[in-house]
Amino acid sequence: MKPNTPAKILVVDDHYIVRAGLRGLIDQQPDMKVEGEAQNGEEAIRIFKELNPDVTIMDLRIPVISGVDAIRAIYRDHPDARILVLSSFDGDEDIHSALEAGASGYVLKHSSGDQIIPAIRALMSGHRWIPPEIEKHLDARNQGETLTTREREIVGLLAQGEANKQIAGLIGITEETVKSHVKNILAKLKVRDRTEAVTVALRRGIVHLPEV
Amino acid sequence: MKPNTPAKILVVDDHYIVRAGLRGLIDQQPDMKVEGEAQNGEEAIRIFKELNPDVTIMDLRIPVISGVDAIRAIYRDHPDARILVLSSFDGDEDIHSALEAGASGYVLKHSSGDQIIPAIRALMSGHRWIPPEIEKHLDARNQGETLTTREREIVGLLAQGEANKQIAGLIGITEETVKSHVKNILAKLKVRDRTEAVTVALRRGIVHLPEV
DNA sequence: GGCCGAATCCCTCTTTCGGGGGATTATCAT
DNA sequence: ATGATAATCCCCCGAAAGAGGGATTCGGCC
Numbered sequence: 022m023k024p025n026t027p028a029k030i031l032v033v034d035d036h037y038i039v040r041a042g043l044r045g046l047i048d049q050q051p052d053m054k055v056e057g058e059a060q061n062g063e064e065a066i067r068i069f070k071e072l073n074p075d076v077t078i079m080d081l082r083i084p085v086i087s088g089v090d091a092i093r094a095i096y097r098d099h100p101d102a103r104i105l106v107l108s109s110f111d112g113d114e115d116i117h118s119a120l121e122a123g124a125s126g127y128v129l130k131h132s133s134g135d136q137i138i139p140a141i142r143a144l145m146s147g148h149r150w151i152p153p154e155i156e157k158h159l160d161a162r163n164q165g166e167t168l169t170t171r172e173r174e175i176v177g178l179l180a181q182g183e184a185n186k187q188i189a190g191l192i193g194i195t196e197e198t199v200k201s202h203v204k205n206i207l208a209k210l211k212v213r214d215r216t217e218a219v220t221v222a223l224r225r226g227i228v229h230l231p232e233v
Numbered sequence: 234m235k236p237n238t239p240a241k242i243l244v245v246d247d248h249y250i251v252r253a254g255l256r257g258l259i260d261q262q263p264d265m266k267v268e269g270e271a272q273n274g275e276e277a278i279r280i281f282k283e284l285n286p287d288v289t290i291m292d293l294r295i296p297v298i299s300g301v302d303a304i305r306a307i308y309r310d311h312p313d314a315r316i317l318v319l320s321s322f323d324g325d326e327d328i329h330s331a332l333e334a335g336a337s338g339y340v341l342k343h344s345s346g347d348q349i350i351p352a353i354r355a356l357m358s359g360h361r362w363i364p365p366e367i368e369k370h371l372d373a374r375n376q377g378e379t380l381t382t383r384e385r386e387i388v389g390l391l392a393q394g395e396a397n398k399q400i401a402g403l404i405g406i407t408e409e410t411v412k413s414h415v416k417n418i419l420a421k422l423k424v425r426d427r428t429e430a431v432t433v434a435l436r437r438g439i440v441h442l443p444e445v
Numbered sequence: 446g447g448c449c450g451a452a453t454c455c456c457t458c459t460t461t462c463g464g465g466g467g468a469t470t471a472t473c474a475t
Numbered sequence: 476a477t478g479a480t481a482a483t484c485c486c487c488c489g490a491a492a493g494a495g496g497g498a499t500t501c502g503g504c505c
Contacts, residue, residue: 036342042254130248182429198483216428217394223442230436381451410453
């Protein structure tokens with residue numbers, strides 16, 4: 022590391038205040054500097070290309086293109102990208118997807134500055150940064166079984182209040198098959214009915230409410 | 234106003250980064266200064282008493298005691314408190330409750346600094362600050378009918394996946410009465426079934442998911 | 446005193462859910 | 476090839492949900 026050329030940081034968050042907070046925090050450090058900001062996933066991808074930052078700090082709940090999808094897109098073109106997810110606790114599924122999509126670290130928004138800065142430095146030097154409490158959650162997640170693609174799709178439709186018959190029509194399968202899937206979903210999520218299935222799926226980040 | 238004694242600001246948010254951003258932004262202004270920070274509703278109430286700030290900036294989604302309840306508690310003891318809600322868009326119900334509980338202003342977290350500072354100044358000088366887009370939402374809310382206390386309570390239980398019979402047992406009324414309430418809820422929210430009712434209620438801020 | 450809204454309870458009837466099975470393909474990794 | 480998994484479809488059956496009525500009580504408000 023050269024102390025005379027601070028690491029280039031890209032900050033991605035839709036809240037101005039959060040970006041301002043990060044900028045203030047980071048620019049105080051001698052070895053890093055915020056060189057770019059993006060407010061949504063689309064911007065993030067574009068600005069990453071232009072800037073080629075050393076570390077990208079990314080919120081997951083961002084408009085236009087989700088944080089996870091943005092990470093995936095960036096990682097595809099730049100497999101050496103160092104992306105640090107900075108998020109409130111968004112549910113196991115999001116964390117897991119983010120790491121799978123190519124993120125190298127995860128920090129909670131609740132974290133104080135002296136927890137965030139070391140995370141950035143870790144990524145700068147090529148290391149990963151996953152706090153133990155996050156890893157514990159990922160393990161816990163594996164206890165509960167994972168939903169398949171089809172099942173996740175159906176949970177999304179459940180959340181919209183669709184009946185089995187409607188779902189069948191929408192995705193072109195039989196109502197009987199939908200019932201099978203729903204049965205499996207209830208069993209996997211260990212819930213009593215479709216309504217609880219939806220709230221559990223929302224908490225785990227398996228599905229999201231459409232933006233308000 | 235005396236330019237030599239800056240207004241005392243209390244910042245309430247559970248995210249360190251947000252507090253840091255606000256502190257940086259505010260302390261740049263000559264006429265205001267962050268004199269206190271709180272991470273949850275309980276702290277907010279306590280620190281408000283000690284500090285008696287000129288303006289309090291409050292997030293709604295905070296632990297222990299919700300922002301709305303904290304505002305209510307503070308307002309009860311200090312009817313002259315100036316509280317500015319700073320929140321991502323949390324649904325009509327939360328905004329409405331916050332204002333009803335005693336907040337004097339509302340600013341979105343997306344807002345940039347030159348939108349937040351004027352809001353603080355407005356409250357400092359005793360004015361209210363409700364952006365037009367927020368007021369529009371409050372009007373829109375009134376188009377759709379309002380749920381009664383009982384109905385909101387039942388929506389909360391629906392979100393937990395309780396069946397009508399369980400709900401009846403839990404709150405000590407007949408299953409028939411629960412069905413009546415559910416029927417009215419579906420009609421008021423203009424949805425097809427209880428599952429959709431829950432997701433709509435979540436989006437509107439009528440109920441919340443238990444914290445992750 | 447009369448009115449209205451909230452909350453309660455009741456009945457009928459049809460549809461939908463969810464639990465309990467079982468079965469068949471296709472794919473993919475071993 | 477063999478096994479595992481995902482995805483599909485099928486049947487039965489009892490319980491729950493929702494649509495459509497109607498009715499009562501209790502307060503507060505005008």
